Amino acid sequence: RVDGSLTVEALRQTREIREGARILREGGLVAFPTETVYGLGAAATLKSAVNGIFSAKGRPSDNPLIVHVGEKNQVSLVAKEVSPLAQSLIDRFWPGPLTIVVPHRGNLAENVTAGLSTVGIRMPDHPTALALLQETGLPVAAPSANRSGRPSPTEARHVFEDLAGRIDLILDGGPTGVGVESTVVDVSTEVPVLLRPGGITLEQLTEAVGRVEVDPGLRSKDEVPRAPGMKYRHYAPRGQMWLIRGELLPMHGKMRKLAQEYQSQGKRVGILTTEEYRRDFSADVVIACGRRENPASVARNLYHALREFDDRGVEVILAEAFPEHGLYHSVMNRLLKAAGGNVLDVGSAVKPDSGR
Ligand code: TXA
Numbered sequence: 001r002v003d004g005s006l007t008v009e010a011l012r013q014t015r016e017i018r019e020g021a022r023i024l025r026e027g028g029l030v031a032f033p034t035e036t037v038y039g040l041g042a043a044a045t046l047k048s049a050v051n052g053i054f055s056a057k058g059r060p061s062d063n064p065l066i067v068h069v070g071e072k073n074q075v076s077l078v079a080k081e082v083s084p085l086a087q088s089l090i091d092r093f094w095p096g097p098l099t100i101v102v103p104h105r106g107n108l109a110e111n112v113t114a115g116l117s118t119v120g121i122r123m124p125d126h127p128t129a130l131a132l133l134q135e136t137g138l139p140v141a142a143p144s145a146n147r148s149g150r151p152s153p154t155e156a157r158h159v160f161e162d163l164a165g166r167i168d169l170i171l172d173g174g175p176t177g178v179g180v181e182s183t184v185v186d187v188s189t190e191v192p193v194l195l196r197p198g199g200i201t202l203e204q205l206t207e208a209v210g211r212v213e214v215d216p217g218l219r220s221k222d223e224v225p226r227a228p229g230m231k232y233r234h235y236a237p238r239g240q241m242w243l244i245r246g247e248l249l250p251m252h253g254k255m256r257k258l259a260q261e262y263q264s265q266g267k268r269v270g271i272l273t274t275e276e277y278r279r280d281f282s283a284d285v286v287i288a289c290g291r292r293e294n295p296a297s298v299a300r301n302l303y304h305a306l307r308e309f310d311d312r313g314v315e316v317i318l319a320e321a322f323p324e325h326g327l328y329h330s331v332m333n334r335l336l337k338a339a340g341g342n343v344l345d346v347g348s349a350v351k352p353d354s355g356r
């Protein structure tokens with residue numbers, strides 16, 4: 001357990017951080033909190049250590065890892081060049097939940113990048129992560145610290161559930177803040193391309209650098225996403241999940257109706273909704289995931305909620321959808337993947353201005 005009230009400098013002096021840094025330098029695996037989700041770290045220069053990440057997670061080896069640095073200027077240890085575009089994103093958003101994809105120098109273990117010529121790099125905004133990275137003094141490859149296919153861990157307990165016995169150390173820094181992973185943006189091209197929506201919104205990126213393209217693979221099932229990780233069914237709870245989209249009233253109405261239908265078939269049904277509407281539902285398990293009027297609270301609670309349905313043996317999850325902008329763009333991306341594409345669109349039952 002790491003004392004979250006300490007500064008980065010003070011944390012670097014603690015036994016826990018020193019031990020974590022020693023393990024990383026010696027080729028071991030250390031899970032640590034970031035502002036997004038817990039990461040599973042290994043020295044990015046050591047091939048066998050990086051291999052350990054893939055086997056501990058059960059991760060496909062064609063899915064490259066994000067390299068984490070503890071100082072902004074360490075980006076040039078890893079990147080072949082830092083373009084003005086990349087530099088402006090670094091200046092604006094680091095430390096923070098933004099990963100930039102840039103050409104690499106070829107000095108990392110090749111399995112970090114799955115043989116690609118580019119690498120994703122980020123500087124996390126979390127004192128424990130920064131202390132660990134600075135104390136280690138090496139770039140650290142770190143995917144989310146879950147078994148592949150499980151929801152990402154937002155608490156040390158989630159890491160323990162998935163990886164106990166498979167890794168050397170878990171640094172417990174309490175629950176993470178953002179709750180969804182970093183935004184991944186490819187800046188190896190002239191116009192930046194959003195590869196994975198995350199903690200930094202598309203609107204924030206556009207405001208910072210002007211034009212940003214969105215990887216067509218994010219929107220269309222017929223295109224292969226450019227971030228290899230985005231093609232897998234991910235963040236998946238064990239139960240079958242349906243995402244119900246539409247105007248609030250018909251959407252909630254459909255969720256209630258489906259819940260009854262599934263329950264009458266003898267299924268154990270879970271509802272994923274928000275605080276404002278929790279009391280509108282009855283099912284075996286009703287989870288309010290933050291407040292609908294507060295997207296950050298929904299993002300923060302999302303993965304915990306998905307894990308809770310698993311813990312409580314839910315067989316069918318009916319989840320409410322959100323309008324796809326701001327942080328809700330990222331939340332919807334994760335919900336769509338968790339649902340494995342199971343989406344129900346509900347038409348508006350009452351047309352606006354029809355005399356209500
Ligand atoms: O918030 C986060 O980013 C967390 C914390 C631990 O930092 N990490 C994380 O890593 O989510 P991971 O490995 O679960 O997701 C990395 C994503 C994958 O979708 C991967 O395919 C993509 O980034 N990616 C990594 N390097 C890439 C590259 N060179 N080109 C395209 N996509 C890349």
Ligand code: MG
Nearest residue numbers: 143144145152
């Ligand atoms: Mg992941």
